[in-house]
Amino acid sequence: MAKTIGIFDSGLGGLTAAAEFEKLFNGKKYIYFGDTARVPYGTKSADTICRYACQDTKFLIDKGASLIIVACGTVSANAIDELKKRFDVPVIGVVEPAAEKAVEIAAAGNGRITVLGTSATVKSGAYERAINKIDPKIEVRSVACPMFVPLVENGYTEGEAAALFAREYLENSVSFGADAVILGCTHYPHLSGVIGEILQRSVLINSGKEAVVAAKKYLPAHMVSDGNGEFYVSDAPEAFSRLARVFMGREVADGVKCIDIESY
Amino acid sequence: MAKTIGIFDSGLGGLTAAAEFEKLFNGKKYIYFGDTARVPYGTKSADTICRYACQDTKFLIDKGASLIIVACGTVSANAIDELKKRFDVPVIGVVEPAAEKAVEIAAAGNGRITVLGTSATVKSGAYERAINKIDPKIEVRSVACPMFVPLVENGYTEGEAAALFAREYLENSVSFGADAVILGCTHYPHLSGVIGEILQRSVLINSGKEAVVAAKKYLPAHMVSDGNGEFYVSDAPEAFSRLARVFMGREVADGVKCIDIESY
Structure with missing residues (x-):
């Protein structure tokens, strides 16, 4: 069965990985989550970062992701072992x-x-x-x-x-x-x-680019579902959309949806 | 019965109100909460701000506060009506x-x-x-x-x-x-x-100072319990403590305690 890749970050940063994904996995589906309700992560304690990262990962898995790219340096540095232990899907950090x-x-x-x-x-x-x-x-x-x-x-x-x-x-x-x-x-x-x-x-x-390169070594592009990026945030989708346009250099297809991350 | 005053903000900002509280309510007890796990509030949507503010207020009431000073402009501007409607204690914003x-x-x-x-x-x-x-x-x-x-x-x-x-x-x-x-x-x-x-x-x-002045008109100092400030945050108490020292010009008595605000 074709796989879907999930990418998450505290906010807009992971879009640098999403942009690389679009280059390396051209025409393949991915689900992006930006935790805009709780950005920034980098000033928070390791315990809190870990709790947030588990919720972010669970959301993406619930949405169908079968491989997770942690496009967030703070989570990759503080919570990657916990994510690998807790979830059954492969988790690749930066x-x-x-x-x-x-x-x-x-x-x-x-x-x-x-x-x-x-x-x-x-x-x-x-x-x-x-x-x-x-x-x-x-x-x-x-x-x-x-x-x-x-x-x-x-x-x-x-x-x-x-x-x-x-x-x-x-x-x-x-x-x-x-x-x-x-x-x-x-x-x-x-x-x-x-x-x-x-x-x-x-x-x-x-x-973020190096994480995507590593993901492609792990999971060749032909094994990934065809499709576009799907974008989710935990708050203020319009603001994300506006800056995403600047950072990705194009409209975000199908808009950005807002979800309640604390319920995950 | 003597009352206790609760003060909250998204982070360090409310300390400008706490400093005024200490001048105007000299030697009186207050409970301070800074939502350092979710700061900043000012970039978030009105719905999210409202949800966070309700949790912050509930925490302070559970701790014994019988009057709430919302020492946060963003919450005061976006959620004060909801707080007044939802809670039985007086709520004073900025x-x-x-x-x-x-x-x-x-x-x-x-x-x-x-x-x-x-x-x-x-x-x-x-x-x-x-x-x-x-x-x-x-x-x-x-x-x-x-x-x-x-x-x-x-x-x-x-x-x-x-x-x-x-x-x-x-x-x-x-x-x-x-x-x-x-x-x-x-x-x-x-x-x-x-x-x-x-x-x-x-x-x-x-x-923040004007909110404290308004609180004192509402509740004269002699009706407030004697005591010191008690400080709670939702993350990284050491960092808060360090900056609080700079902003308050003194040590924060008895340290700063960390609580899980998402459980309120």
Whole structure:
């Protein structure tokens, strides 16, 4: 039987993964959930992130998803083991695929990786563990960038404000000279312009894209149902729709539906 | 029997009301709840805000509160009628008290008021209605400032970033020449410095303070139990504690307890 893929994030960030899905799984069906009623996740505790992630996953499975892409760095760093334990379907997060890609680049360079993430992601140490499990010699520096998600969620992906916070968070990382910079939160590729301007010598790694690449290795596209993206949020579908249009570069087909995530 | 007062907000903003409570009800007990698991409220829909506000209020009543101060502009603008209808205890929001104070000032001046609020507050039109109910001749302009709450919640209450967004949101309001500017979200008094610098000719109105003044008219201090503030949040008590110390200028006595608000 053809499979359906579920993708979730705290809000708009996962759309960077959805956009990659549409490229790699051209014409295949996926179900997207953005937990817009409870965004941001990155400032919350590991327990709360885990509880929310379980509800998000259960919703997508109830909707028919037979593989889950956790397109959220914070959930991938804090709750992936719990999701894998609790649910019977395969669950693919962003941490391991992004770590693999970064190590591949860093091993051929100076052996240095910078990880940008939310406070909860940096606190978890998940990227360091994943990187050093592949190659213990790699030197990793992590930087929490808590204002990046509100900037993206409010549409400030370029301009003075985005550049100001990028400088504040990243200027000290320039001299570290990382070969690769993991955009460890799926919101951050929306800020690639201002991030790339400061960390010019590093390759930026889109963690949501790497998760989709990993999903395709696990489940070839021909095994996935034909169709379009279906979009669900837990609040304010119009606002999501408006920004999704900016981020995806097109209308979201069939609109965005609102569901009560707390009942899952 | 002596009464206990409950104060709630989506997060740290209500501390501006708590600080006023401590001045006006010196040595009296209050219970504070900050919904840090679901902050911010100001980007959410009216339905979701209403559902969250009912849970917040129920928690405080279960804890013994016999009067509720809604120290959140977004809830006051979107859910106050529902709270008044659903609960037996008096519920005092920030909109009407702040509107009264602003009208008092504007009526003696140019008759102009600027309202700063979250997207949900501005969308509700609640301040305009409250102001024009008192005096239909007052001219009101409202400005949504969606980045102010993330700035405050992340500790950016002064400096370049705070000034940048203040300019972006407020520069067009300078020529309006309002007599009074309602800081319609209780987070905003933390940004009084940068706001006041731009709107120098206007009186800034702290809506949380006005709500506490209204509460004291309703319930004289001698009828309130002696005691201290008790602090509850729905997530990450350490982070709240750390910023509360900055905002209240002292340690939060007896620490901050974490509760599961979704069970209320």
